[in-house]
Amino acid sequence: MNNLLQGVNVYLIGMMGVGKTTVGRLLAQELGYGFVDTDDVIVKAAGKSINEIFDQNGEGVFRQLESDVLGQVCAFTKLTIATGGGIVQRQENWSYLHHGLIVWLDVPVEILLQRLAEDTTRPLLKDNDPLGKLRSLLETRTPFYSQADLHITITAEETPEQTTAKIIAAIPSVLKSHEWKVTGDS
Numbered sequence: 001m002n003n004l005l006q007g008v009n010v011y012l013i014g015m016m017g018v019g020k021t022t023v024g025r026l027l028a029q030e031l032g033y034g035f036v037d038t039d040d041v042i043v044k045a046a047g048k049s050i051n052e053i054f055d056q057n058g059e060g061v062f063r064q065l066e067s068d069v070l071g072q073v074c075a076f077t078k079l080t081i082a083t084g085g086g087i088v089q090r091q092e093n094w095s096y097l098h099h100g101l102i103v104w105l106d107v108p109v110e111i112l113l114q115r116l117a118e119d120t121t122r123p124l125l126k127d128n129d130p131l132g133k134l135r136s137l138l139e140t141r142t143p144f145y146s147q148a149d150l151h152i153t154i155t156a157e158e159t160p161e162q163t164t165a166k167i168i169a170a171i172p173s174v175l176k177s178h179e180w181k182v183t184g185d186s
């Protein structure tokens with residue numbers, strides 16, 4: 001698989017809680033790739049949590065940091081990159097994402113809510129109606145997520161390992177048609 005990808009980066013996109021960070025780490029191991037989480041890089045660079053960035057500096061500052069990080073990581077190869085759920089909403093980010101293979105992880109919002117019920121690290125979910133918030137974010141973002149090269153739907157019972165295997169099985173189907181023109185006769 002690694003040979004087939006020829007070092008092309010893999011970007012995981014999708015709603016908060018779909019498992020981009022969890023699956024991204026596993027996928028990187030399977031591919032023999034490095035792993036980067038854009039949220040982690042932002043937190044380290046800013047020296048504060050995502051909640052603190054949103055509270056003290058505002059979402060706009062967070063989004064600019066996110067674009068800056070994405071612009072920097074896309075200069076590297078052999079990376080699996082877990083992005084934040086809102087990265088797709090800035091047009092400029094797509095010019096970075098399209099350097100690699102983009103995988104949309106898609107989980108029903110009811111499952112996302114269960115997974116994130118006790119979570120306090122996602123500022124956008126501090127809402128009186130978190131399910132409504134997730135639904136409305138998904139509605140806004142679906143046209144963007146749909147631009148991914150691969151759409152992986154995930155069921156309630158699926159483990160991160162199973163999702164990782166599904167992504168790996170699906171990658172060959174998109175490689176040949178893609179603009180990086182990854183070569184290979186078979």
Ligand SMILES: Nc1ncnc2c1ncn2[C@@H]1O[C@H](COP(=O)(O)OP(=O)(O)O)[C@@H](O)[C@H]1O
Pocket residue numbers: 014015016017018019020021022023082115116158159160163
């Ligand atoms: N396949 C899965 N099944 C059950 N829980 C999962 C699965 N994948 C991720 N989780 C859990 O859901 C939460 C969000 O996962 P995370 O990887 O941080 O998602 P994202 O980076 O997309 O926001 C974490 O608590 C994680 O342990």
Ligand SMILES: O=C(O)C1=C[C@@H](OP(=O)(O)O)[C@@H](O)[C@H](O)C1
Pocket residue numbers: 014015016017020021039050083084085086087121122123124
């Ligand atoms: O959906 C979003 O806008 C966000 C998702 C978060 O990352 P995850 O998708 O990894 O949860 C994080 O970037 C921030 O809280 C904003």
Ligand SMILES: [Mg+2]
Pocket residue numbers: 020021037039082083084
């Ligand atoms: Mg994450």
